[in-house]
Amino acid sequence: MNNDFKDRLKEESKNDMPDLWDKIECRLEDKYEIQRISGTRQENKRNRNIIIVASFISLLVVSMVIKNFINSNVEMVENSTLQQESNEEKNESLAEDNSENTSESNQVDEFALDDNIGxxxxxxxxxxxxxxxxxxxxxxxxxxxxxxxxxxxxxxxxxxxxxxxxxxxxxxxxxxxxxxxxxxxxxxxxxxxxxxxxxxxxxxxxxxxxxxxxxxxxxxxxxxxxxxxxxxxxxxxxxxxxxxxxxxxxxxxxxxxxxxxxxxxxxxxxxxxxxxxxxxxxxxxxxxxxxxxxxxxxxxxxxxxxxxxxxxxxxxxxxxxxxxxxxxxx
Structure with a gap:
């Protein structure tokens, strides 16, 4: 209630009910205080809920980042292992080919010199x-x-x-x-x-x-x-x-x-x-x-x-x- 309205109401009722307005005003002030306190509590409660939600979201984001990082490392390790196995298979294949070529070549090739003598x-x-x-x-x-x-x-x-x-x-x-x-x-x-x-x-x-x-x-x-x-x-x-x-x-x-x-x-x-x-x-x-x-x-x-x-x-x-x-x- 604004001040102009309160002053007008008080002025019109002071002859018939001189003490009524004081009681009304006091009660109104108590009500406003209660509302203010209640509003503050609601605001605090809302802020607390926002903090809780934000914390939950942050934890969710962090957990997703950690999960992605772990998955990435696992994938890298798996790729490295697969690459190593692939290289080993290639080396074994080359060794087999070389062995076959050596067995098929004559003795001259076996002792022939290459082109990189220092x-x-x-x-x-x-x-x-x-x-x-x-x-x-x-x-x-x-x-x-x-x-x-x-x-x-x-x-x-x-x-x-x-x-x-x-x-x-x-x-x-x-x-x-x-x-x-x-x-x-x-x-x-x-x-x-x-x-x-x-x-x-x-x-x-x-x-x-x-x-x-x-x-x-x-x-x-x-x-x-x-x-x-x-x-x-x-x-x-x-x-x-x-x-x-x-x-x-x-x-x-x-x-x-x-x-x-x-x-x-x-x-x-x-x-x-x-x-x-x-x-x-x-x-x-x-x-x-x-x-x-x-x-x-x-x-x-x-x-x-x-x-x-x-x-x-x-x-x-x-x-x-x-x-x-x-x-x-x-």
Whole structure:
């Protein structure tokens, strides 16, 4: 009730009921207070209900987020497990395929080299001046040939085996009183002519090699030590080297192409079997070349007038019949 209406009602009733209005007003004020308190309580109750509902909604939202997160992680784990199982199945399948391919391939493929041999695994090209540095030279000659015209030799025809392989060891020793020979173990990678298989090894003998001072002095004819002044050499760390039949002289770790024949089939040794028993190698060499295993290119070394070597490409392993085996003569 507004104040204007209360004042008017009080004014009109004060003569007849002077005390009635005070009672009415008092009761009205008590009623308004009760209503106010009740309204406040209802407001508080409504706010409390809103808070409860909001809390419930918040809990519901949080629970849904947690549930989604858990489901997401479970799904990721399941996917990862499935992916891992799939990869394992693929690897097993590849392993089976590789196993089948390996069993179907021949021995040459089994021991064939791939195209990623590191440069650090390959030996440096031969440099004659560097090669002879700090060496005591026993002999140095021209190209290895006993024919009047070495370019007339049919190396393809006279060789029992034409082998691409790797030199796994070199053992040098003295023969015929002062000459250095070497036995070189070759591990076969490919045999282009003959019956070797990949992984086979054979010992090839060749004139040439190097030995330590003590090894050489202990094996040569004692008369030559004084004759050539070897006993007066001050630096005993120097090595003796014999290149009577020229370059190449293979080194351990070299990849090579060799043209060889068995001593057992050599007519000379058939006539002199006692001499065959004295030889420590099984195959004599006709021609020796170098190979780059990464490119399969074949090289040879040739002497030059200034006492140096030139490395020349002569063909590839994929075209053996057309490799240039000629010799430049000076």
């Amino acid at each position: 440069e650090s695994e390959l030996l440096e090209d031969l440099n004659l001046q560097k090669f002879l540095e700090d060496k005591i030279i026993v002999s140095i000659g021209d190209q290895n040939s006993y024919a009047a015209d070495p370019n007339s030799i049919d190396y393809l025809g006279i060789s029992e085996n034409i082998v691409y392989g790797k030199v796994t060891s070199v053992k040098s020793y003295v023969k015929f009183g002062s000459m250095i020979y070497s036995d070189m173990t070759i591990e076969v990678i490919e045999d282009y002519k003959g019956d070797f298989k990949g992984g086979d090894t054979f010992i090839m003998g060749s004139h040439g090699g190097e030995m330590t001072y003590d090894e050489y002095i202990s094996q040569i004819d004692p008369m030559r030590v004084e004759k050539f002044g070897y006993d007066k050499v001050e630096d005993k760390s120097k090595k003796f080297i014999d290149l009577r039949d020229g370059i190449p002289m293979y080194r351990e770790g070299e990849y090579v192409l060799v043209y060889v024949s068995s001593l057992d089939n050599n007519e000379y040794y058939k006539e002199h079997p006692e001499l065959r028993q004295k030889e420590s190698y099984d195959y004599g060499v006709y021609k020796t070349l170098y190979v780059n295993p990464n490119t399969r290119e074949v090289f040879k070394y040739e002497y030059k007038p200034n006492n140096t070597l030139e490395k020349i490409k002569v063909g590839t392993l994929d075209d053996i019949e057309n490799i240039d085996l000629s010799i430049d003569l000076y």
